[in-house]
Structure formats: C-alpha cells, structure tokens
Amino acid sequence: MIKLNRETDYGVGILALMAKDAEARYSAAALAEIRGLPQPIVSKILKHLARSDLVVSYRGAKGGYGLARQPDEISVAEIITVLEGPIALTDCIEDGREACQYGSQCNISNVWSRINDVVLKALSEITLADTAIAEGDDGQGPIHTLEFTGVRHVREH
C-alpha cells in the first residue's frame, strides 16, 4: 500500500504552515489550532522534526519552533525521510536483496531501483515553498489563514 503514515501527513501540514512565514516562530498550540489537530500529536511531531535539520526549537520567552532553512530548500522527500525513514517502494531497496525470501534468485531489483529513483526524484523536486503555493490555491492566502484563526506568531527582533 503506497500510503504514508499519519504522522507524515500531519507533519507536512504543519511544515507547510510554518513555510508561510519562514522567519517566524510557532508554538505547538498555535499550529494545532490552525490545523485542527490535537496539540499532543503536533508537539510530538515538532519534537521529532526538531531532532532533524528541518526545524529548530528555540527556548525562552520568544521561543517556539521555526524552520531551519528556507521553504524552497526543504523538499517533501526530505520530510518523508525524516518522519518515516527512507523512501523505498520495496523491501529490497531499503534492506538489499536479502530482505525478500526470494532475493537470491531475484533479477529485477534494478527495475525497482529505477522506479524508486523516479519517485524519489519527483518528491525531491517538490519543496515546502511549492506546498505553500498549493495551499494558497483554495483561496486562503497564507496571511489570511493565519489572521483568520487568530494565531499570534512571535518574530525575532
């Protein structure tokens, strides 16, 4: 089943929101409110992301979470890899031929390797900046969404 984990689904949603103002710092509460997700789930995902080089956690009164890089420098492939591991359509791509009980006789692992490369390339070429544009397509511009839900986000001075 070519389906992503829920955590990845929500994680992309959270990051797409943070991409609307890449310099801002966001609280888990604010992001949870906008996305309509439970705050504990959002906190867990943010902590997970902060252990990677996608998100930075700032402490103190002006703390919160912020993107570690500009949205056009963060690909969807990278986010998926952080949240659920390598993009590998079949076991053998991730763990080698031995991952499959028929591996010793397998001669199509490079067929899968090629297919996987195409998917990986496609996901590497979509960035958070693109997701912000896609979200804007529904008529809710980035600033509008943030204002509408009454979320404050603290800028660093």
Next chain:
Amino acid sequence: MIKLNRETDYGVGILALMAKDAEARYSAAALAEIRGLPQPIVSKILKHLARSDLVVSYRGAKGGYGLARQPDEISVAEIITVLEGPIALTDCIEDGREACQYGSQCNISNVWSRINDVVLKALSEITLADTAIAEGDDGQGPIHTLEFTGVRHVREH
C-alpha cells in the same frame, strides 16, 4: 510507510519479464521458474492481472498468458493501480476529507493532492518497456535470460 505490497513487487517482475517478448505467451510455471517465485503465487498474480486489461489469458494447447498491449503502452502506475488500488499517498486522496478524523478542519488536502499528482505523473511516465531496459542493465539481456533458464515460450503462428 510508502511501500508497495509484495504482490505488486512480484507482479511488476512478472510483467517486466513478459515485456521482453510482448508477442509471446508464457506459462505461470515458466515465469515462476525464471523469477524464483512459487508457482501458486505467480498463478494468483497472473489471474489478477488477466481480470484487468493488462494481460490476456489464452486457452488451449498454445495457451498461456500474454501482454494485452505493447510494453511502452503499459505504465507502472497502471500496474500498481490494478494490483493494489489507486495511488493515494494519504487517505483523503482516496476517500476524501471524511477519511481522516480531522478532515472537517483540514486545509492541506490540496497540498497532498499536488504531491500525489507529482508521484502519479512520475509512475505514469515509466512503462514496462523502461523496466525491460533497466533489467538489461545488469548485463543479462532479455533473450539471454530466457535462454539461460531454459524456459520455452510458445509463439502464436
């Protein structure tokens, strides 16, 4: 987990083999032998494929399974869709916003829609003809592989 079912994995392998001679008819036994897969699994997959418009089952002495179209007219996206359903990275792509408990407040379904489109496009652009080329990359040319394993395949006269 962005991972395909085993049936899809093996199915692509079987079809890639059949693509080496698109006019030939193959038996489940022959395909199973070359791929090193159990014949019951290969038979099950071939029956599944024969219910779609990818593979045709021929009866009689010169019977067997053959590709329904030329390899360059069969995309990997189509094969995945036949063997495991629509390519949908998140539940909402397949079943709409209601599929997710937070759907009513969701405003990133078009972000996922865009990401899914990119993956779908990538998989639609790889055809069985490409997989045959990829398999040839390991130095085992198509005819060589068939001859090497001693499999006979019956041509229609």
